[in-house]
Amino acid sequence: MSDSPPPAKRQRPDDQEIVRSEVWYDDGSVVLQASATQFRVHWSVLSSHSSFFRDMQGLSQPQDEPKVEGCPIVELPDSAQDVETVLKALYNPFLFAKKSLPLSVIASHIRLGRKYDMKEFLQTMVQRLADEHPQTLEEYGILIDLLAVVRENNLFALLPSAYLRVMLSSTQYKPIF
Structure with a gap:
């Protein structure tokens, strides 16, 4: 240039x-x-x-x-x-x-x-x-696992945050971890 x-x-x-x-x-x-x-x-x-x-x-x-x-x-x-x-x-x-x-x-x-x-x-x-921007829930991997761990262990106070991370990851174009 x-x-x-x-x-x-x-x-x-x-x-x-x-x-x-x-x-x-x-x-x-x-x-x-x-x-x-x-x-x-x-x-x-x-x-x-x-x-x-x-x-x-x-x-x-x-x-x-x-x-x-x-x-x-x-x-x-x-x-x-x-x-x-x-x-x-x-x-x-x-x-x-x-x-x-x-x-x-x-x-x-x-x-x-x-x-x-x-x-x-x-x-x-x-x-x-x-x-x-994965096309299936399975491709979200760790986020789905995070939700499962939170729910299985009755960590209900963490559920809103975990769900928010899943929702945000489906609308953003950068990795969240």
């Missing part, structure tokens, strides 16, 4: 200022624009993860199309936050190694992974969601 400060903001025809994201590579070959935010990235990186961008890269561009520093601009109808989240992960796969990811990050990858045919990202996030 560039260490140089971004140039002055430009105006869009609808008077919305265009800003550069921190995802801006000086040697990038394409500028993605989501809302009023631009991201300069590499076609090779996009196309290695997405058949959508791979196919788009092969399309010829009219000569009179606007460019940024010689790079074609691809306008995306997605939120700038979703695009930035996914691009950061494309350039830093260690982000997936984090033990816990916010639901907004998982959702961004699922939305754009499905839309732009980013199979590996989509599969990774769907699996992560499934791992953190």
Whole structure:
């Protein structure tokens, strides 16, 4: 990424200022624009993860199309936050190694992974969601065992807390233990 400060903001025809994201590579070959935010990235990186961008890269561009520093601009109808989240992960796969990811990050990858045919990202996030959000009571394991121990031993004062933990674990996307 560039260490140089971004140039002055430009105006869009609808008077919305265009800003550069921190995802801006000086040697990038394409500028993605989501809302009023631009991201300069590499076609090779996009196309290695997405058949959508791979196919788009092969399309010829009219000569009179606007460019940024010689790079074609691809306008995306997605939120700038979703695009930035996914691009950061494309350039830093260690982000997936984090033990816990916010639901907004998982959702961004699922939305754009499905839309732009980013199979590996989509599969990774769907699996992560499934791992953190079991589909059957048996998969909750220790929580069900906790309820059984509390009930079997007449520890009724602990029942509300134990039930609350089971309920919360079914609505949160991070492990409770």
